[in-house]
Amino acid sequence: MERSPNQFPQAAQNALKNPTLQTAMERGTQNGVNSRLRAMGELPHADQLRQQGRAAKQRALNHLPDLLTQFEAQISARGAQVLWAEDAAEANRLILEIAQKHRVKKVVKGKSMVTEEIGLNPVLEGAGLEVIETDLGEFIVQLDHDTPSHIVAPIIHKTREQVRDLFMDRLHMPASDDPAVMTAHARAHLRQEFLSADMGITGANFLIAETGTAVIVTNEGNGRMTSSLPKVHVIAVGIEKIVPTLEDFGTLLQILTRSATGQKMSVYTHLMSGPASPQDPDGPDSMYVVLIDNGRSRIYGEQYAEVLLCLRCGACQHVCPVYQNVGGHAYGAVYGGPIGSVLTPLQQGVENAHPLPYASSLCGACQAACPVIINLPDMLLKLRADLVSGGHTEPIMQMGIKAWARVMQSPRLYGLGGAAARAGTRFLSRGSETVTALPGILGNWTDQRDFPAFAPKSFHQLWREREQGS
Ligand code: SF4
Structure with a gap:
């Protein structure tokens, strides 16, 4: 089903009424939060390490063009080909041309959010290629004709029981909801795909400029098989993944894996610096790195450049009270949660994602969890300001804000408004502390929660009485 970020309010309502989704989100996000903590x-020095990691990424951003050129020179010297893609269409075209040049029929893929972002799979499949996702979560998503709903845990929205039923139906697995049994079944299925694929496509968690190395971190080993068994390997990667040095990579690796999956180290950390040399026992004959911009250069030049520090760890998604309740699909875009609420309006235009900057309580949990301390709440506020200044807010909201500003500038109107609110809510609450149903458009508030009745006397009144009594 086609989704749109502008449908967030309705999609969120639907998500809240879905008990299976609620169960899956509760389990998945709490597990993510606890393991990261x-x-x-x-x-012993977690906060210092986060500061150090942020500084490393900031250095990378400050010298982004030079570092990308350095990376290209280093990895090209060892036989890899580096291609530059300005947008999604160009990235897809370049990757398809590589496949056609090597007469590829079957592609295996490692987990890659940037290929989700550019919509690579439908392009390859439309050209007649068979594309198989090999990350277990992505494999399940593909098998179920679904889409990922979390950056590192693509099936966080599914329960184990749903996966069991899917495997029994589509892979003819004997009945079992033991994760080990289900994983073994998927692994046996995927092993044949690795061995018969002509091309592997992976993303990269880091590009190290000084050594010309692309790094992927995985727990299943599928990244290593995808990048070393087929004869052709394509790395599709966003340009913001560059880091200056091996030492910076070492710093960031420690906070990435801890923040993403709560591990000191992922099971596999795979460093790739070119195609196989004649002395290597295995590895691809041809390696391509497709450096994808797709709006990143534009963001780089704006007040939102800080978002390019993102490691795509997903920690901000786990802790966000909105994401915890509505899941990733409600955001109607590849990236959900707080990072998605910033990235999607920046990538697609704020008018095409206008509910997302408001999909936050601004509680600050996302920044507190972020390994590189990105100030997501501040960016959400700035995006709200952009929406208002661009005239992209609902007319009723604009009228409400104008009326509020007027009232706040006039003590007389403020006093009258307060008296009316006190009388109105006391009447509607029928003597209790809360109003359960506000009239008219205000009922949107009480559809989801109670509204506390105003106190019988305002602070000004109480203060005056106190002064007169003293
Ligand atoms: S914004 Fe921070 S917490 Fe969220 S995905 Fe990016 S690095 Fe992780």
Whole structure:
């Protein structure tokens, strides 16, 4: 089903009424929060390490063009080909041309959010290629004709029981909801795909400029098989993944894995610096790195450049009270949660994602969890300001804000408004502390929660009485 960020309010309502989704989100996000807290808590200098990681990414951003050129020179010297894609269409065209040049029929893919972002799979499949996702979560998503709903846990919205039923139906697995049994079944299925694929496509978590190395971190080993078994390997990667040095990579790796999956280290950390040399026992004959811009250069030049520090760890999604309740699909875009509420309006235009900057309580949990301390709440506020200044807010909201500003500038109107609100809510609450149903458009508030009745006397009144009594 086609989704749109502008449908967020309705999609969120639907998500809240879905008990299976609620169960899956509760389990998944709490597990993510707890494992990150445990893993970060083991570090004696976690906050200093986060500051150090942020500084490394900031250095990378400050010298982005030079570092990308340095990376290209280093990895090209060892036989890889670097291609530059300005937008999604160009990235897809370049990757398809590589496949056609090598007469590829079957592609295996490692987990890659940027290929979701550019919509690569439908392009390859439309050209007659068979494309198989090999990350277990992405494999399940593909099998179910679904889309990922979290950056590192694509099936966070599914329960184990749903996956069991899917495997029994589509892979003829004997009945079992033991994760080990289900994983073994998927692995046996995927092993044949690795061995018969002509091309592997992965993303990259980091590009190290000084050594010309692309790095992927995985827990399943599928990234290593995808990048080394087929004869052709394509790395599709956003340009913001560059870091200056191996040392910076070492710093960031420690906070990435702890923040993403609560691990000190992921099971596999795979460093790739070119195609196989004649001395290597295995590895691809041809390696391509497609450096994807797709709006990143534009963001780089704006007040939102800080968002390019993002490591795509998903920690801000786990902790966000909105994401925890509505899941990733409600956001109607590839990236959900707080990072998505900033990235999607920046990538698609704020008018095409106008509910998302408001999909936040601004509680600050996202920034507190972020390994590189990105100030997401501040960017959400700035995006709201952009929406207002661009005239993209609902007319009723604009009228309400104008009326509020007027009232706040006039003590007389403020006093009258307060008296009316006190009388109105006391009447509607029928003597209790809360109003359960406000009239008219205000009922949108009480559809979801109660409204506390105003106190019988205002602070000004109480203060005056106190002064007169003293
Ligand atoms: S904004 Fe921070 S917490 Fe969220 S995905 Fe990016 S790095 Fe992780």
